[in-house]
Amino acid sequence: MSYSLAKVDQIIDGYGADKEALIQILLDIQHEFRWLSRETLMHTADRLGLPMNQLYNVTTFYKHFSLVPQGRHAVSVCVGTACHVRGATRLLDRVAQGLKLSPDETSADEKFSLKTVSCLGCCALGPVMVFDGKYMSNPTSNEIAEIVEECE
Amino acid sequence: MSQISVTINGEHIQAEEGMTILEAARGAGIFIPTLCHHEQLESYGSCRLCVVEIGTGERKKVVASCLYHISEGLVVETETEKINGFRRTILNLLMHRWDNIPAILLEKYGAKSNERFIDNMTYCILCGLCVRFCHEVKGANVLGFIGRGTIRQVVIFPNQSAKYCASSCPDEMECLHYCPTGVISSQYYGSRPADGQALPHAAPVCINEDLNILEVLERVGHV
Structure with a gap:
């Protein structure tokens, strides 16, 4: 399993679903699953009330974020x-x-x-x-x- | 709002507190060139053409006038040699992305194309007017930026467009009118290139279920 939305929810709730914490949330999600899948990003966008274009803006800006699965x-x-x-x-x-x-x-x-x-x-x-x-x-x-x- | 007085190019001007230098100058009929500024939108400060010098003597510094708010007694110079030099450099760089820069700007600042820079006529100067219009005025977020540095570009998110475009801009794509270079053409709007067809580099590209963002990033050299 490369990602689980329940775990994503748990991470987002840990930050009180605060959109100001977007980068920290994405870092935690990436730490958990080693990458950010399209579904995870869409779920995060929904939960934080942010548009998808903003998530892609952030995730493609920082080299640390990976939109492809990473090795163990x-x-x-x-x-x-x-x-x-x-x-x-x-x-x-x-x-x-x-x-x-x-x-x-x-x-x-x-x-x-x-x-x-x-x-x-x-x-x-x-x-x-x-x-x-x-x-x-x-x-x-x-x-x-x-x-x-x-x-x- | 109380009135305060500022000095722009040696002229004493009364302006409202909370205005930016650009607003105060334009109110007094003083010309400051801009590309990424629009009255309807929040100031963004990406084109950097509106830079001015503030302060006097050794405390002089260069700021973007569209973002800097005036204060009582502020001294502003909009056309010093240093500032015009900056504008010339910016225009020199822009010329290699957009070959149709208003001639009045080129003449005024003596900008010339420089063979040091490679032509990359994308016609997108990343001013963000379309993206900001879509976000701030329409709340549709159909357009967005991806990437950073030399690969940064504007993309269309057709998933969003299906949801929002018809309701936000029922008659036409209003963002078209905001583009200073005219690169956003309706040709690529909500469509995707046929399989195997190279994406026209100048055009914003689409991201939807079929055309995965990874493909797009691959094409712009991100992954």
Whole structure:
């Protein structure tokens, strides 16, 4: 099940169905289901009394919101300036090869999602990869392969 | 509302408290160019052509006159070299999206097309007049923005249009009259391009049950 409207209702009620809390509500919904489906957005719009165009405006403005299903494991590679000069392109190639995904893609079994991000604020570790919230400095192909093996 | 006095281009002007600089200036017959402003709609401040300089000496600063409210004794300059330079730059940039900018503006500010910028004649300058008209005046929300930065564009939500357009604008699409560039044409209104047909980049696109928003986002390079 990729989403449940009952859970969406619960999240919206948690904010008192306040339209001012739109972004926070959307963040929570995305955290719960890993993406925002059309049905979830329509339901949220109904509950908050907001027009759909405003929800699409917000969700397409912020890169964090995803309108496509995301994998169970989130992999981000930093391509910010510092990481770039320290070899982010080569790291991204390695990761893409290891996961068999191209950037901004999700595997068919929804196991992994590969994203590029711009600066994570730890440039000294660059080039950086973040795997499910864990920061890794310039992992080798073997290290990447190990992680891929370990994942469910 | 009490009367207050402000100085615009050295002229002392009486205006009502709560007015914006733009309203006060226009009331006194002083010209400030605008593209995204309309009396019926809330000020938006997206075209930035209405910038003016306020204050004196080192406290001078540049503000959008359509949004800035006047206060007693405010000193405003609408045509300084700096301001005209800003307007020239804005027009230079706009020329690459809209090749039919009123000549009077181009001449007045000496705007010329610059080969540094790539032509992208979308004829949409993202002023938001149509979107705001649809939202504020009609309450229909048929039009909306998607995306950010260079891929930001106006889209039509036909689901909404089926529900609201006929009742809100029974005779015609009134939003057409608000578009300064004339890009919103009835051709694409409530319809969708045939399968496999490329979306005309200049035109607002449709989002409905069949044409999923993801497809649209894909075409504009968002996903």
